[in-house]
Amino acid sequence: MKAIVVNPPNKGVEVREIEYDVKSIGEKQALIKTIANGICGTDRGIVSGLLKFSRPPAGKNSLVLGHENLGQIVETGSKVLRFKKGDYVVSIVRRGCGKCSNCLSGRQDFCETGEFVEAGIRGLDGFMREMFIDDEEYLIKIPSEIVDVAILLEPLSNVVKAYNELMQTQRRMIWWCKDGSYDCRNAVIIGSGPIGLLFSLIFSSQNFNVTILNKRDPSPIELEIARQMGANFINIKKESISTNIDVLIDTSGHPSAFIPLLNKLNKNSALILFGTTGGEASEITAELVTFLVENNVLLFGSVNASKKDFEDGVNFLTVWKYRYPSLLNKMVTKVVKPEEAPDVLYAKPKGEIKTVISWT
Amino acid sequence: MKAIVVNPPNKGVEVREIEYDVKSIGEKQALIKTIANGICGTDRGIVSGLLKFSRPPAGKNSLVLGHENLGQIVETGSKVLRFKKGDYVVSIVRRGCGKCSNCLSGRQDFCETGEFVEAGIRGLDGFMREMFIDDEEYLIKIPSEIVDVAILLEPLSNVVKAYNELMQTQRRMIWWCKDGSYDCRNAVIIGSGPIGLLFSLIFSSQNFNVTILNKRDPSPIELEIARQMGANFINIKKESISTNIDVLIDTSGHPSAFIPLLNKLNKNSALILFGTTGGEASEITAELVTFLVENNVLLFGSVNASKKDFEDGVNFLTVWKYRYPSLLNKMVTKVVKPEEAPDVLYAKPKGEIKTVISWT
Amino acid sequence: MKAIVVNPPNKGVEVREIEYDVKSIGEKQALIKTIANGICGTDRGIVSGLLKFSRPPAGKNSLVLGHENLGQIVETGSKVLRFKKGDYVVSIVRRGCGKCSNCLSGRQDFCETGEFVEAGIRGLDGFMREMFIDDEEYLIKIPSEIVDVAILLEPLSNVVKAYNELMQTQRRMIWWCKDGSYDCRNAVIIGSGPIGLLFSLIFSSQNFNVTILNKRDPSPIELEIARQMGANFINIKKESISTNIDVLIDTSGHPSAFIPLLNKLNKNSALILFGTTGGEASEITAELVTFLVENNVLLFGSVNASKKDFEDGVNFLTVWKYRYPSLLNKMVTKVVKPEEAPDVLYAKPKGEIKTVISWT
Amino acid sequence: MKAIVVNPPNKGVEVREIEYDVKSIGEKQALIKTIANGICGTDRGIVSGLLKFSRPPAGKNSLVLGHENLGQIVETGSKVLRFKKGDYVVSIVRRGCGKCSNCLSGRQDFCETGEFVEAGIRGLDGFMREMFIDDEEYLIKIPSEIVDVAILLEPLSNVVKAYNELMQTQRRMIWWCKDGSYDCRNAVIIGSGPIGLLFSLIFSSQNFNVTILNKRDPSPIELEIARQMGANFINIKKESISTNIDVLIDTSGHPSAFIPLLNKLNKNSALILFGTTGGEASEITAELVTFLVENNVLLFGSVNASKKDFEDGVNFLTVWKYRYPSLLNKMVTKVVKPEEAPDVLYAKPKGEIKTVISWT
The missing domain is CATH 3.90.180.10 (Medium-chain alcohol dehydrogenases, catalytic domain)
Structure with a gap:
């Protein structure tokens, strides 16, 4: 064959x-x-x-x-x-x-x-x-209703794992908002590739306020996708992000992309490292380490997914297909x-x- | 007054x-x-x-x-x-x-x-x-049995919080050993000040294998303390650590102290940042970021303690006072x-x- | 007005x-x-x-x-x-x-x-x-795609709370199957009212094997609903359930409905009490207590829901509306x-x- | 031999x-x-x-x-x-x-x-x-300091497991007091045998208010043991318990011992079944089921222990030996x-x- x-x-x-x-x-x-x-x-x-x-x-x-x-x-x-x-x-x-x-x-x-x-x-x-x-x-x-978009399930499964892990690890304290939801939390995603967009979707459909960052203007398709899910798209070279960050997700693998944003992290916030690349280095200062300590910041790298993460992904695909038609x-x-x-x-x-x- | x-x-x-x-x-x-x-x-x-x-x-x-x-x-x-x-x-x-x-x-x-x-x-x-x-x-x-050592309770409480947080966050997967204990896990503590020694004690009395690092030889008192609790003491300037690391605790605040050790971290391991200082910077490469991602490494900064952490600390002090007399x-x-x-x-x-x- | x-x-x-x-x-x-x-x-x-x-x-x-x-x-x-x-x-x-x-x-x-x-x-x-x-x-x-079925959200929210609580409490051990999913687990729901059916839906869409019990034959609508989600419907007066039970949910409030089924509970299983009624009593023997002890059985009563449970319910409604059209x-x-x-x-x-x- | x-x-x-x-x-x-x-x-x-x-x-x-x-x-x-x-x-x-x-x-x-x-x-x-x-x-x-009392470790290990499981399952909500401790929580233990006393000790040393119940007066030794750890001892045939209950532990196995106390359970409380016996039955009413539902009551049977529970037990024995000399x-x-x-x-x-x- x-x-x-x-x-x-x-x-x-x-x-x-x-x-x-x-x-x-x-x-x-x-x-x-x-x-x-x-x-x-x-x-x-x-x-x-x-x-x-x-x-x-x-x-x-x-x-x-x-x-x-x-x-x-x-x-x-x-x-x-x-x-x-x-x-x-x-x-x-x-x-x-x-x-x-x-x-x-x-x-x-x-x-x-x-x-x-x-x-x-x-x-x-x-x-x-x-x-x-x-x-x-x-x-x-x-299930038959999502066959046309199911090619996205494997990359999505890895995103679901990271999301589930975030929710489990943040149980170290009370992280939800005073109304019991996450609508006061700001999720910022570095990168607008498929992984970045899937992270944006998962946080959007859990009612986080979502901002997608890239170092260029969005393409028309990216802009339309962001608009449909209710996310902001910021060209970080032109504009700085105005909100503090409760969860920062790096899909780029570039330390130069996420390290300058760490000072925007709220107390008790989290940084998910998901992107992998090479050939680059950035500086981390003792002052930044102090900041991570004083603010109880959590960070984890996340790779791969369990069968349950795939299954959760199936349900997410159904939600997104019908909530954001054509996205x-x-x-x-x-x-x-x-x-x-x-x-x-x-x-x-x-x-x-x-x-x-x-x-x- | x-x-x-x-x-x-x-x-x-x-x-x-x-x-x-x-x-x-x-x-x-x-x-x-x-x-x-x-x-x-x-x-x-x-x-x-x-x-x-x-x-x-x-x-x-x-x-x-x-x-x-x-x-x-x-x-x-x-x-x-x-x-x-x-x-x-x-x-x-x-x-x-x-x-x-x-x-x-x-x-x-x-x-x-x-x-x-x-x-x-x-x-x-x-x-x-x-x-x-x-x-x-x-x-x-x-309690009366520990009045003579209770001045250590406040610093200990912060160590207890970090330990409890580690155990909570690592529930993201099965982290204990195949016999249900932690005796296969290596805890490496950077720094032999009071915080470093209290971390060493807490991990020792939970049956982790403990190594204390400093960039000088131990003093006679430090050596005696390490010996009593069954920990190794390594002068990292003379000797490199031979084991992989399941949990690395930095009490120094110096990125130059912990970043070179990250490549020793096992899969699913954790890094606790506890030390704070300033006036220093180190490099973090994209390759290191990739390593953290591929190995599901967790990191968190930890500060302060709850009342329950103080109370747990009271019990730890009693254990250590009678298990390691005079330590x-x-x-x-x-x-x-x-x-x-x-x-x-x-x-x-x-x-x-x-x-x-x-x-x- | x-x-x-x-x-x-x-x-x-x-x-x-x-x-x-x-x-x-x-x-x-x-x-x-x-x-x-x-x-x-x-x-x-x-x-x-x-x-x-x-x-x-x-x-x-x-x-x-x-x-x-x-x-x-x-x-x-x-x-x-x-x-x-x-x-x-x-x-x-x-x-x-x-x-x-x-x-x-x-x-x-x-x-x-x-x-x-x-x-x-x-x-x-x-x-x-x-x-x-x-x-x-x-x-x-x-969201607009579920306005026609959103009247079910409030009762569903209570079911979501109970499900989320089950997943949290069962983290006392490894409860998922050896493939990381829940497809080896049998959920048995007592009652085929709206709450019973919503429980059946939530467990079905998490890949549990679902059986719905009542003390009468299903109506044609109930039969069609069960068939669509892939659940069994058993008239417990005519037929006994053949499988062991990993999670039993009572929506009836009648101790006479769930107590006779407890001997079917697997080790480490759970019983969720959700139904409330009155005017009835059943016997609980010391042998049954011993059974609960020896098998680490968990039981909890569950009432009401948080805002997050409502929000999760919104996503479930979208999934079910498009996966099981007309159900x-x-x-x-x-x-x-x-x-x-x-x-x-x-x-x-x-x-x-x-x-x-x-x-x- | x-x-x-x-x-x-x-x-x-x-x-x-x-x-x-x-x-x-x-x-x-x-x-x-x-x-x-x-x-x-x-x-x-x-x-x-x-x-x-x-x-x-x-x-x-x-x-x-x-x-x-x-x-x-x-x-x-x-x-x-x-x-x-x-x-x-x-x-x-x-x-x-x-x-x-x-x-x-x-x-x-x-x-x-x-x-x-x-x-x-x-x-x-x-x-x-x-x-x-x-x-x-x-x-x-x-460790050498507890050799003389270590024969209690095996029964204690089972008590530690149940305690650890309680703390894990009660994370379904905020169960600790407003000061972050458990000093507002009432633990009531049915039975004053070795298991009952070990449960009393573990809850006492976590700062719960502890009451031990039996259907007879305490022996002089039991009274002395209770006094040393700061627990009450109530002859339930003569006196009723005055406080509401946050965690009730049955070490008797008799449904007739714990069922009459369930109406004293606070909202979000827990019942641990530990005792096993036979030859007895009690009534459970639909009203009691409704009470368990309306109050989010949790119940679990607990048996045996992991290696980690034994190890935690070692530390508890050291604490109790030196805090309550001769107990x-x-x-x-x-x-x-x-x-x-x-x-x-x-x-x-x-x-x-x-x-x-x-x-x-």
């Missing part, structure tokens, strides 16, 4: 035929036809040879790329309980180490050993291929055929929010 | 007579005779004129210094329920703003408005005086008379762990 | 004109035109004179009935920030005591003093009238005019799930 | 020689010399043949009795890290199923499968024998030789709080 294949840690990508036995479906497995893949920075990092932790499955020389996915079940094993032919599904990316307490209880996003594998990233073939077999336990059922669809700025994938994997299309490979 | 008085934000300190009406005890108040005060960096910061947030009570020109305290009740108001004459007490330092949800529920350590006052620091006279009147609700009862007493390296206080407030005595002013 | 008025604790209800100054809108208030009210057992309990805690506002002889509500803003005060004319809103029922920590932080559903008031129930006029003025802080914004509409089995309200308040219409008074 | 042996589920007990290879110490194991065993109701239940779940180890006909234990290490395997010859230890009773998430992460007290074993109770030989070999991971180190020692009302064990296992000595078998 056709697949998009890389050779990490070497650079390059090609669309080629691979051998794959679509008949060897285990009792608790399903054969899945790929509908679409999303492309993100990690994919481009692998293709460019920069992501050094990327590796093929044990004993193999190449890796099928792709972790953002949407598929449809073609056939099920005899002991599959919750799925049937025709169901739309999203596959979970990370598979646990089988050793640590977190992986043994379905929280592989908090794997302690680092011995997990990730489909399309490290040690496990990904989803950029015509078909694949997967275990029932790794599949998320996609989610607008986030898909380009759809390409598998044969065209190398082009959009080598270079990011102009004005991209999310580029999607369609297999149908 | 005699008191140790400062004029913040101006520098200087003097021991002088002040006027104070020891008769005006309210129904729910007690008159307390000061037994001892501890001296910490905050006191010296006020005396040196460096702590710019320090201020006298509203409408006054000077401030009675002192927040670390131990006293004995001389007289009680008619509606005091839980205390009687002769009881030993420690007074809570921070008094809430009366407005935010945290202050209204006894968590003034998480005050949101910043409108709190702190005895001996900002807006409220402190405890370095012969006697003072305080409300019953701000008093912690000191806590060794932490008091110098005792001075009130008249000698200016000397030890202007300059830190050599080999100091904790210097105490004795009023009896 | 027209209103539905009761005289608690005396029985009776009448539709009559009341005096109400619709001009006296405060700066942070809004004037709201009533769209609809739902009727529940509490309303009928007041009308029948059985609910002895029901009382008029202080200094008044009668009470405007009605707590389930949906309205539309007609006018706003000058300092209203988040609402404008034309917005659809639901008003919160309970208003805090202004004294206890829970009420002071927006958690009046956990009021400690009992000095709260509840619109249409005790001490505060309710929403069964043409118009009313309310404070902005008590209003929930209803929520089917729950409204009868719509009456205000003039007809006494009929449906004195006696429950046959086949009722939810009866609604329409004011438009 | 000598051992106290039972044949569950048959009644009877004998002191006899058993065969046991004290040489087969694994690399991560230790050989332990028994110092003492405590006797509790479970032991007597097994001896009397009433505890039907008691069973010998797989493939054996008899069971060495005894789960409350204190021992001293005689020899260690080559890979034991944290213990050395001469260390005093207490062994954990329950060993996990190796299958469920809770057991796989050291929370076998919340085992989900029920396939655990318990030393001296079901499926695993107990500690009433001269010596035994155990895995390092199941051993709790006893813990007074709880041991009788010490017998192994040969005399059958007498005190068949019939409870008069005035017993805790009877101990001494092996040295």
